[in-house]
Amino acid sequence: MAASHAFRGLQAFTFTELFVQLHEITAILTSLVVQVILLIFVAILDPKLIGLALMGAILFSLFTLGQRVQNEAAYIRIDHKLDQLYLTSPLAPESYFFGMSVAVLLAYLPPIAVLVAVTAYVTGFSLLTALILLAGGAGLWLFSCSIGYIVSTFFRDMRAIWSYASIFYNVFGVLPPVFYPIGELPAFLRPVALVVPPSAAAGLAQWSVHRSVLSGGEVLLASVALGVEALLTFYIAILWARRSVREP
Amino acid sequence: MALERASLANAPRQGRALPAFALIGWRWISYNPAAAIAPVLLPFIFLLFLHLIAPTGLFPLEVVGAMLFTTQNVGSWVLGDSATWRLESAIQDLFVASPLGKVRYLFGIAFSNLIAAAPALVILAIVLAIVAPPIPLVGWAALFASLAILWVLFSSIGIAISSRLRSQREIWPVGNLTFTTLGMMAPLYYPLSYLPPIWQKAALFLPTTYAALLVQGSLGLIATSPRAMAIDATLLVVSAIVGTAIALSIYRWRDA
Numbered sequence: 001m002a003a004s005h006a007f008r009g010l011q012a013f014t015f016t017e018l019f020v021q022l023h024e025i026t027a028i029l030t031s032l033v034v035q036v037i038l039l040i041f042v043a044i045l046d047p048k049l050i051g052l053a054l055m056g057a058i059l060f061s062l063f064t065l066g067q068r069v070q071n072e073a074a075y076i077r078i079d080h081k082l083d084q085l086y087l088t089s090p091l092a093p094e095s096y097f098f099g100m101s102v103a104v105l106l107a108y109l110p111p112i113a114v115l116v117a118v119t120a121y122v123t124g125f126s127l128l129t130a131l132i133l134l135a136g137g138a139g140l141w142l143f144s145c146s147i148g149y150i151v152s153t154f155f156r157d158m159r160a161i162w163s164y165a166s167i168f169y170n171v172f173g174v175l176p177p178v179f180y181p182i183g184e185l186p187a188f189l190r191p192v193a194l195v196v197p198p199s200a201a202a203g204l205a206q207w208s209v210h211r212s213v214l215s216g217g218e219v220l221l222a223s224v225a226l227g228v229e230a231l232l233t234f235y236i237a238i239l240w241a242r243r244s245v246r247e248p
Numbered sequence: 249m250a251l252e253r254a255s256l257a258n259a260p261r262q263g264r265a266l267p268a269f270a271l272i273g274w275r276w277i278s279y280n281p282a283a284a285i286a287p288v289l290l291p292f293i294f295l296l297f298l299h300l301i302a303p304t305g306l307f308p309l310e311v312v313g314a315m316l317f318t319t320q321n322v323g324s325w326v327l328g329d330s331a332t333w334r335l336e337s338a339i340q341d342l343f344v345a346s347p348l349g350k351v352r353y354l355f356g357i358a359f360s361n362l363i364a365a366a367p368a369l370v371i372l373a374i375v376l377a378i379v380a381p382p383i384p385l386v387g388w389a390a391l392f393a394s395l396a397i398l399w400v401l402f403s404s405i406g407i408a409i410s411s412r413l414r415s416q417r418e419i420w421p422v423g424n425l426t427f428t429t430l431g432m433m434a435p436l437y438y439p440l441s442y443l444p445p446i447w448q449k450a451a452l453f454l455p456t457t458y459a460a461l462l463v464q465g466s467l468g469l470i471a472t473s474p475r476a477m478a479i480d481a482t483l484l485v486v487s488a489i490v491g492t493a494i495a496l497s498i499y500r501w502r503d504a
Contacts, residue, residue: 024421029425037428041298044438075416162328
């Protein structure tokens, strides 16, 4: 594909998809259910962790946007078969994937903004924490939307998606130290957690509050892992979008 | 014409709905292993999370909570299946036209989804037997009776909600909101006394709360008395009957 045609139609498709998403008010309103439940657990069982859990909830919310992209891409393709219409138009395939991801982000920002406001009210942010949440959240969003889009193309049945999505987002979003301190993990598991995107971002956010939780090497590991994984999956998703459009 | 009438008269009016739906449930998890893995894995992910943040002594209670929550979640899968079959596959009309009837259809879907939840419940029961103090027979009886009641109640709620959905997109958020919220409002993973006072009062409107109190009490995980357990059992049954009746009145079996 010629470079000049890359991301053609991005703006138009982003706004189209944004309006579609804004019709899904139930989905937007319920987007924080799991996060709120985990926050309730923390508030009841170990209230001193609530600040850390709130930061984790912000990052988890951005991570789960990939699930929305996955559902939306699958729904458009399987139920409506609209992707064939979009992709035979002048819209570039990468604009289809990335426009959907941006639209999902924009539609789901209000509940996340509420979470940010609550966190700011309860614990406050330092500038460093705010920057890490912003950069880490952006990396997580890029990573999970890319994965979500790629995975969506493998399904032929909407019903099968939910169980796989449920496993993926809970194994990578709840199991690692996103809502609890990274220090709770045994030493040999810490490097593993720091290369898993959600816990890498959460680990960096926790480090911005308490510097002792990560060593310099661990900060570097988490930062590089998150950056590389986000950019690499984004690149693969673009290639995949271009490739899958040529499928019969 | 006469021949046609005769063959219609001989058409089966009775069927084995539960084995048929059991086969559907089994084939679904055999084709789609994630459908069986997710119900097993998710309670354990929550349990691990709770184990890290909660006092160790609460672990048996959390395992019981995971069993109750898993059973309640069958309602969410019933909602998903019923809505998918109606909206996407458009096969509900086939069931409506058959001799099945709406209650047998409900139990069929509920049973097929119970098959997917069964491995999780068995594993959690084994874990409970290991980590809890010795459980008397009456404790196991109270646990399984409560699970059965919640299974019927939440499956009814699931199918009632599913009959009102208009789009595939609504299934996941509505199911997630309804069943997760109902589950978390009740003290499944911690004693009722841990909740703020106003929340404790609100939780008393939920059948799941009485199931949790009854099971926690009968397993000796919280201090209670036989009289309090009898009241909990009565309120569980009454609230479940009322809840199921309301759900069935909302449930739309055929389009008007």
